[in-house]
Amino acid sequence: MTDRLILRNATMVTGNSSAIGDLDIEDGRISGVWPGGKRQKWPAAREIDLRGKILMAGGIDTHVHFREPGMTWKADIASESTAALLGGITSFVDMPNTTPPTVNLSTLEDKLQRASRSSLVNYGFHIGATNDNIEQIQRYISLGLGTRFAGIKVFMGSSTGNMLVDRDSALEKVFGIHGKPILVHSEDEGIIKANLLDATEKYGENIPFSMHPQIRSREACIKSTHKALDLAIKYGTRLHVLHVSTAEEVEMLREAKKSNPLITAETSVNYLWFSDKDYARMGGKLKSNPAVKTEDDRRALIEALSDGTIDTIGSDHAPHLSEEKDRPYIICPSGMPSVQQSLPMAVHIAMSLGIPLTRIASAFSEKPASIFGIGSRGFLKKGCFADLVVIDPEGGQVIETPVYKCGWTPYEGVKPSCRVEMVWINGIRVVKEGALCSETGQSNPRQLRFLPTVSSIG
Numbered sequence: 001m002t003d004r005l006i007l008r009n010a011t012m013v014t015g016n017s018s019a020i021g022d023l024d025i026e027d028g029r030i031s032g033v034w035p036g037g038k039r040q041k042w043p044a045a046r047e048i049d050l051r052g053k054i055l056m057a058g059g060i061d062t063h064v065h066f067r068e069p070g071m072t073w074k075a076d077i078a079s080e081s082t083a084a085l086l087g088g089i090t091s092f093v094d095m096p097n098t099t100p101p102t103v104n105l106s107t108l109e110d111k112l113q114r115a116s117r118s119s120l121v122n123y124g125f126h127i128g129a130t131n132d133n134i135e136q137i138q139r140y141i142s143l144g145l146g147t148r149f150a151g152i153k154v155f156m157g158s159s160t161g162n163m164l165v166d167r168d169s170a171l172e173k174v175f176g177i178h179g180k181p182i183l184v185h186s187e188d189e190g191i192i193k194a195n196l197l198d199a200t201e202k203y204g205e206n207i208p209f210s211m212h213p214q215i216r217s218r219e220a221c222i223k224s225t226h227k228a229l230d231l232a233i234k235y236g237t238r239l240h241v242l243h244v245s246t247a248e249e250v251e252m253l254r255e256a257k258k259s260n261p262l263i264t265a266e267t268s269v270n271y272l273w274f275s276d277k278d279y280a281r282m283g284g285k286l287k288s289n290p291a292v293k294t295e296d297d298r299r300a301l302i303e304a305l306s307d308g309t310i311d312t313i314g315s316d317h318a319p320h321l322s323e324e325k326d327r328p329y330i331i332c333p334s335g336m337p338s339v340q341q342s343l344p345m346a347v348h349i350a351m352s353l354g355i356p357l358t359r360i361a362s363a364f365s366e367k368p369a370s371i372f373g374i375g376s377r378g379f380l381k382k383g384c385f386a387d388l389v390v391i392d393p394e395g396g397q398v399i400e401t402p403v404y405k406c407g408w409t410p411y412e413g414v415k416p417s418c419r420v421e422m423v424w425i426n427g428i429r430v431v432k433e434g435a436l437c438s439e440t441g442q443s444n445p446r447q448l449r450f451l452p453t454v455s456s457i458g
């Protein structure tokens with residue numbers, strides 16, 4: 001039986017417009033979008049009035065660490081995808097630094113299997129580059145297996161297991177890969193090691209957390225990003241620079257994009273909300289890589305989000321247990337969990353600073369879909385899957401315990417102006433009044449397919 005639904009009078013926000021109107025859904029897909037207009041009555045269709053509410057394509061978070069397999073005491077796909085859903089994220093793409101790391105097809109297939117059993121939202125994975133697996137990744141792409149992973153993650157300078165690509169010859173090879181986006185974690189390991197040694201000599205075991213942005217310094221980010229941008233210009237690479245954290249990198253990206261328009265950049269809400277003033281209050285809870293930097297950096301990143309220099313917002317959801325985050329600096333793991341707060345906090349920041357919500361729709365849905373070739377998702381367009389989020393712009397509540405497994409959030413106690421009220425995945429409503437529901441008794445998440453995009457210039 002056909003399932004028909006009309007969403008009426010919503011403020012529909014896309015990457016380039018905002019208009020009050022109706023949207024209709026049939027059999028899991030958006031079947032019509034009526035900005036400024038009214039969809040006439042439709043036989044057998046249910047209707048929901050969304051007057052005063054914001055309707056956007058569901059969030060696509062292409063930067064999460066769901067810790068499965070290997071660290072499931074911190075998080076797993078079931079727990080974290082539930083949190084994602086409640087935060088308006090309808091699709092996630094998980095990073096490869098699990099145990100074992102996702103650096104070949106068999107580890108990728110294992111994660112796809114796991115997600116097919118337990119994810120509540122649409123799912124996909126990045127594959128990780130190492131000094132030794134680049135030819136193999138290239139083979140996967142030429143065999144047509146590139147639709148099974150989103151992009152190739154390169155840790156340019158931050159040792160995470162064996163995934164550090166630190167040989168220049170290997171880096172050149174990665175940037176020469178055409179056919180998939182190359183994502184970089186960009187910090188120079190040499191600078192960080194030297195800074196850490198200095199801090200250890202000065203403070204011994206008791207390095208204060210406020211030293212974190214001096215240890216994982218802006219110079220480390222700038223040097224590494226400089227190298228990445230140079231390589232991306234040299235090879236015409238589709239480069240996506242992850243979690244940009246400094247004003248200088250924003251400026252470098254603005255310039256580099258003129259030479260290679262396929263260069264894109266991500267930041268996370270953590271860098272738009274926190275600054276180094278917060279280390280005294282939050283200690284290890286604010287420790288992440290790259291480090292949260294200064295107020296000036298925060299302002300530069302907000303401006304870069306406004307003008308489009310920042311293309312996407314990923315949560316960089318990196319859960320650790322509260323007791324792990326309470327450890328002394330050296331043994332305190334880096335990363336903050338935020339998949340449930342990322343979208344509502346971004347909407348809150350935009351609304352409070354007068355940034356048009358079109359920028360949020362672009363950064364959370366349209367750009368991730370375009371960069372990674374996620375077909376038929378990310379847009380409020382006829383024919384797209386009905387992955388939708390409804391936000392009540394005035395329904396915000398104080399953030400309390402999140403549902404993800406580690407059970408804490410750096411945003412605890414913050415009161416955003418808005419809240420995620422409803423979510424549809426593939427046409428099925430799975431969140432109602434801010435809580436889980438399912439009108440058919442189950443959600444129906446799907447594996448994301450990553451279609452070939454324009455992947456290089458020249």
Ligand SMILES: [Zn+2]
Nearest residue numbers: 063095316318
């Ligand atoms: Zn990350």
